[in-house]
Amino acid sequence: MFEFVSVSNLSPISILREVFGYDAFRGPQADIVGHVTAGGDALVLMPTGGGKSLCYQIPAIARQQAGHGVAIVISPLIALMHDQVGALHEAGVEAAFLNSTLSSEEASAVEKRLLRGDITLLYAAPERVTTPRFLAQLDALHARGALSLFAIDEAHCVSQWGHDFRPEYRALTVLHERYAGVPRLALTATADALTRADIVERLQLEEARQFVSSFDRPNIRYAIVEKKDATQQLLRFIMREHAGDAGIVYCQSRKKVEDIAQTLCEQGLTALPYHAGLDAKLRQTHQDRFLREEGIVMVATIAFGMGIDKPDVRFVAHLDMPKNIEGYYQETGRAGRDGLPADAWMAYGLQDVVNQRRMIDESPAGEEFKQVMRGKLDALLTLAEGSDCRRVRLLAYFGEASTPCGNCDNCLNPPAVWDGTDAARKLLSTIYRVQQASGISFGAGHIMDILRGKKTEKVAQFGHDGLSTFGIGAEFSELQLRGVLRQLIAMGALAVDAQAFNTLKLTDVSRAVLKGELPVSLRESVSTPAERKPRRDKAGARATPPAAAALDAAGQARFAALKAWRAEVAREHNLPAYVIFHDATLAAVAERCPRTLDDLGGISGMGVKKLEAYGAEVLRVCGGMA
Ligand code: ADP
Ligand code: ZN
DSSP, X not given: OOXXXXXXXXXXXXXXXXXXXXXXXXXXXXXXXXXXXXXXXXXXXXXXXXXXXXXXXXXXXXXXXXXOOEEXXXXXXXXXXXXXHHHHHHTTOOEEEESTTSOHHHHHHHHHHHHHTOOSEEEEOHHHHTSHHXXXXXXXXXXXXXXXXEEEOSGGGGOSSSSSOOGGGGGGHHHHHHSTTSOEEEEESOOOHHHHHHHHHHTTOTTSEEEEOOOOOTTEEEEEEEOSSHHHHHHHHHHHHOTTOEEEEEOSSHHHHHHHHHHHHHTTOEEEEEOTTSOHHHHHHHHHHHHHSSSEEEEEOTTXXXXXXXXXXXXXXXXSOOSSHHHHHHHHTTSOTTSSOEEEEEEEOHHHHXXXXXXXXXXXXXXXXXXXXXXXXXXXXXXXXXXXXXXXXXXXHTTOOOOOOSOBHHHHSOOOEEEOHHHHHHHHXXXXXXXXXXXXXXXXXXXXXXXXXXXXXXXXXXXXXXXXXXXXXXXXXXXXHHHHHHHHHHHTSEEEEGGGTTEEEEOHHHHHHHTTOSOXXXXXXXXXXXXXXXXXXXXXXXXXXXXXXXXXHHHHHHHHHHHHHHHHHHHHHTSOHHHHXXXXXXXXXXXXXXXSHHHHHTSTTOOHHHHHHHHHHHHHHHHHHO
């Protein structure tokens, strides 16, 4: 049962303030909470970090106070339920989970509490919810009007168009059929129209109200740099901008994950690998360390990240290009959930374009599906190659109009644009001549050597220095030509033959470029693309969270003391530190240096229960420092 019986029947806004310690709802939260609390069904589309959890947690508390019983939260992420429930306990809310990590004694204890009406929110995995045993318990609760709502988290798992299809989600229609009248709320961060329509149909939410938020994450700074020496570029980026910060580095292959993690460790960072090839226990250990310790860099394949609600991930870096904008946005969205400045950084190059194209071509899928995938890849390539605002393009992809953001690499350092049409024509005609002369195709390196007039062994061997195009592109740098090649491949004016050593082949579109009918416009390759001066005074100094960076020396000392105290408490409770207090809350405490519980209670993130449990301690830690 909810603990503040003395202040029962709180309104949603009072619950937000007293239980969670936040001042105001964000975006559409107020409308969603109002609608669901009143018993309506809803489909909520909100970007990662937008604040979906409160959309069901507050209605669950409000409805329980009004005598409607327990809320069932369906979540696919067994490994994270413990922390989510722990966070609710810290806020003074009775919550529990039922999943395969519990012993049968523990599970039956939870079931007893459930049937007694002692739980406000119960988290369960979809395969558990649809077992006859669990349904019988729900029946019993339903019979006495004690089911307050169903929240279906990560609802895109029901759709094969989403990126995490889980067949168990399909069985959730039983909820609607069996418990008509109990409000249902489906939530997802996947915005794509196809997936959305699929969720509505599969979960029979035709009557539900849809709440679509802006997908903008203004605190995330987007930057996409040209890959040169990706590992060194990554290292520089982390050392200059994010020394000591928690971050995620995405790589495509397991081997690369291992290699990069090792390299980062050799440079003195605490980096951990995560991929599906690691033993499940080790994966869990690495995930726990990432969540519980500070300043860990997780080097991972896309197997990592769903449901990770760590608020203080300061950067997400991509060393390989994802498949599409949905994936890119989902992954980068894991940065900066706390609303403080964060970076999304990607290095991409010719090889990425080639690899992604090849994976689509070689997949066993039907031609129609491949076309959809190619279209999605093209949208991402256009984003990477573009010289205009990244955010405008990202949001446009999700159907949202916006104006240049001032917080992406292209807005901050507008790149020069050059007309690559001439270079493109020279490249294509070289490929054409080589093919004619030798009867076979060659790869990008050799073609560029001919164009730039480099007499390599291979050039001599094939007599390609005798071609009319030999050396006609001597004025272009290799970097520029690589940019042109990327664009041509992205445009479909060049094909890469994966079966034949990645050789380059002309296509139907090539002719239009050769004739000068299709212009090729390119961003200027800068030698140090999109790097900016370090945010911190001493490069490499251990970073403090951005909000804390503004503190004076005494404030910094208080902040450090508060963090040390928090780490202690988190360890005792076996929870991640941010579940006790976010960095932003501690930074605010350190800044204001409150003297009384009343002062402390006004700080964001300081709910009634936390004030009661920790207020005196926090004042003591602060006072001891003053
Ligand atoms: P999502 O599930 O949509 O990715 P979360 O529910 O994890 O996002 O919320 C992201 C972060 O924002 C959390 O740390 C949460 O505490 C915080 N948050 C959510 N709503 C508010 C609010 N109204 N005021 C302040 N912080 C909020
Ligand atoms: Zn911008």
